Amino acid sequence: MALSARAQAEHGCFYLALAGGSTPQALYRLLASDEYREQVDWSRVEVFFGDERYVGPDHPDSNYRMARETMLAHLPIPPGQIHPLDTQQEVRHAAAAYARLLQQRLPQNEQGPVFDLVLLGMGDDGHTASLFPRTCILHDERLAAAVYVEKFKAWRLSLTYRTLNNAGQVWLLVAGANKAAVIGELQAGRGEGYPVAALRPQGELNWFVDRAALGGGAAP
Numbered sequence: 198m199a200l201s202a203r204a205q206a207e208h209g210c211f212y213l214a215l216a217g218g219s220t221p222q223a224l225y226r227l228l229a230s231d232e233y234r235e236q237v238d239w240s241r242v243e244v245f246f247g248d249e250r251y252v253g254p255d256h257p258d259s260n261y262r263m264a265r266e267t268m269l270a271h272l273p274i275p276p277g278q279i280h281p282l283d284t285q286q287e288v289r290h291a292a293a294a295y296a297r298l299l300q301q302r303l304p305q306n307e308q309g310p311v312f313d314l315v316l317l318g319m320g321d322d323g324h325t326a327s328l329f330p331r332t333c334i335l336h337d338e339r340l341a342a343a344v345y346v347e348k349f350k351a352w353r354l355s356l357t358y359r360t361l362n363n364a365g366q367v368w369l370l371v372a373g374a375n376k377a378a379v380i381g382e383l384q385a386g387r388g389e390g391y392p393v394a395a396l397r398p399q400g401e402l403n404w405f406v407d408r409a410a411l412g413g414g415a416a417p
């Protein structure tokens with residue numbers, strides 16, 4: 198993957214944040230397949246997570262477990278370069294610890310840690326990572342934060358806009374007819390209320406939207 202090679206040439210390592218949920222699973226399996234595995238120097242990749250459900254690493258809802266099973270367990274990434282969020286400690290402490298880790302491991306600019314690539318999904322309410330509508334994390338200036346999501350009656354951990362928008366590239370992976378209403382609103386310029394609409398990375402924002410989510414239109 199050219200992006201990883203460019204990052205590794207520029208600053209020695211490719212700093213990647215993975216998306217959770219179900220949409221990216223096909224991509225993760227592809228990256229771990231015989232056809233693609235050799236196209237990346239995985240020994241110089243550092244893997245982080247855009248967000249995590251506040252559950253154990255082996256829980257069926259864990260994004261880390263999903264990424265481990267679909268991709269990470271099948272790639273030669275040094276274990277010390279895979280950084281799940283630590284959901285075994287108190288949730289706010291876990292967020293603060295992750296923010297410190299980002300400051301220790303990633304290249305920095307005046308805004309903070311700089312990812313080369315952040316993969317994100319979008320929910321049918323226009324959330325991305327765990328930046329849900331009408332939650333306080335949308336205004337959080339820290340690098341990562343804990344957020345209680347009423348609709349799930351559950352805590353989550355997430356990178357904030359400050360970190361997401363400081364990335365070199367953000368790729369939004371959106372699939373499924375249940376996303377078509379939000380995509381349609383975004384295309385019509387009426388999407389400003391959705392958390393996903395506030396993604397403005399310093400570099401590129403690329404949308405990868407399947408036909409079902411496009412509802413027959415063109416990408417936003």
Ligand code: 6PG
Nearest residue numbers: 217218219220318319320325326
């Ligand atoms: C999560 C994700 C979340 C996800 C969207 C879309 O932890 O669930 O980070 O932001 O990307 O909810 O989920 P699907 O890909 O399952 O539709």
